Amino acid sequence: MIRKIAVNTGGGDAPGLNAVIRAVVLSAQQRGWEVWGIRQGYRGLIEEQEGGLIPLDRKAVRGITHLGGTILGSTNRGDPFQYPRAVGGELVPTDMSGKLIDRFKELGFDALVAIGGDGSLRLAAKLLERGLPRVIGVPKTIDNDLAGTDVTFGFQTAVATATDAIDKLHSTAQAHERVMVVEVMGRYAGWIALHAGLAGTADAILIPEIEFDIERVCEKVRIREERGQPFSIIVVAEGARPKGGTMQFRTQKGKFSEHAVLGGIAETVAQQIQELTGKETRSLVLGHLQRGGTPVASDRLLSLRLGAAATHYLAETNHSGMVSVHGLALELTPLEEVAGKVRTVPFDSDLLRTGRALGVCFGDEPEGALRGAPPSVRLT
Ligand code: F6P
Numbered sequence: 001m002i003r004k005i006a007v008n009t010g011g012g013d014a015p016g017l018n019a020v021i022r023a024v025v026l027s028a029q030q031r032g033w034e035v036w037g038i039r040q041g042y043r044g045l046i047e048e049q050e051g052g053l054i055p056l057d058r059k060a061v062r063g064i065t066h067l068g069g070t071i072l073g074s075t076n077r078g079d080p081f082q083y084p085r086a087v088g089g090e091l092v093p094t095d096m097s098g099k100l101i102d103r104f105k106e107l108g109f110d111a112l113v114a115i116g117g118d119g120s121l122r123l124a125a126k127l128l129e130r131g132l133p134r135v136i137g138v139p140k141t142i143d144n145d146l147a148g149t150d151v152t153f154g155f156q157t158a159v160a161t162a163t164d165a166i167d168k169l170h171s172t173a174q175a176h177e178r179v180m181v182v183e184v185m186g187r188y189a190g191w192i193a194l195h196a197g198l199a200g201t202a203d204a205i206l207i208p209e210i211e212f213d214i215e216r217v218c219e220k221v222r223i224r225e226e227r228g229q230p231f232s233i234i235v236v237a238e239g240a241r242p243k244g245g246t247m248q249f250r251t252q253k254g255k256f257s258e259h260a261v262l263g264g265i266a267e268t269v270a271q272q273i274q275e276l277t278g279k280e281t282r283s284l285v286l287g288h289l290q291r292g293g294t295p296v297a298s299d300r301l302l303s304l305r306l307g308a309a310a311t312h313y314l315a316e317t318n319h320s321g322m323v324s325v326h327g328l329a330l331e332l333t334p335l336e337e338v339a340g341k342v343r344t345v346p347f348d349s350d351l352l353r354t355g356r357a358l359g360v361c362f363g364d365e366p367e368g369a370l371r372g373a374p375p376s377v378r379l380t
Helices: 017-030 097-106 118-130 155-176 191-199 214-226 265-277 287-291 297-316 350-357
Strands: 004-009 034-038 053-055 083-087 090-094 111-116 135-139 179-184 204-206 232-237 249-251 281-285 321-326 329-333
Touching (some): 004 017, 017 034, 017 111, 017 297, 097 118, 111 118, 111 297, 118 135, 135 297, 155 179, 155 191, 155 287, 155 297, 179 191, 179 265, 191 204, 191 232, 191 350, 204 214, 214 232, 214 265, 297 321, 297 329
Parallel strands (some): 004 034, 004 111, 111 135, 135 321, 179 232, 179 281, 204 232
Antiparallel strands (some): 034 053, 083 090
């Protein structure tokens, strides 16, 4: 029997977080439940500071569906199992999970709605194991790389932002007859690069799933030149890597940070293209722009559906899990099927095949090569 629930947002923010919070609060209120928000991941519960927990009622979530960011704040430095605790003027990693769970129960919470990506859902699964009563996860990440769901909220907005940037780069690339190399986010998966690259009609798209040969990319640039197109747009996923090479990181994983930060591959690729083709080449990194701003309509709808489904599963089942999307349907997927797994672009992806059919270079084969199983034909 649910009476009182807590909601938190963890890891990197993604457009749609506020829409999920609103849907959870309104649908919970309809059921007569009390809802509280935990500030900055789990910090608001671990540190007993004023304002760490916020009562969420109808008024608190008014007019936030279209807002980026999160009214609860977020962090990727708040792992309760290695919490940065000040001891003698120094931050020491400390297991605060016991305190967190005790406080959760003392405050009378029956369940947690954890809105987060892989890292946050892994933590939620661990807390559940250690005694948190119930957890419903909501799949968030612009990277779209969570296992157990077809899609995560935030992704479509990031793709729209990246596509818009690629569109804008066309005119300047064309005016100066340059090659423009644009780096997009996505961590170890190429979903953003693939979707935005195709939608923005990039000439080459480099993704982590396909090691690239820079010669192939240069070949594409030269072929375009010969065809009277003296400019090219190259989209590079931040996790893309050259054949036999490694991914490029900006910073390594710190004592308290959730992950190492990727970055810099676009500049490397740009320098190599300029050297090998003699064409003037510029690079840019879209970075956190892809996480910001107003969620597009499809992300708002997905977020509202996921948030409402979270309370539905709390009310109608006794299970914990992550609300997941499968085609048009929503399901509850066990957290152990999600945590610690990355969903990357499959080699037989229809989008890869589409790109190849259109002559997009993926850095691995000569222009126009068709690869992967042909689409199945339904004769009805
Ligand atoms: O997971 C979301 C994401 O934006 C990735 O695409 C990117 O690699 C990472 O987070 C950046 O993290 P930070 O916010 O720590 O810079």
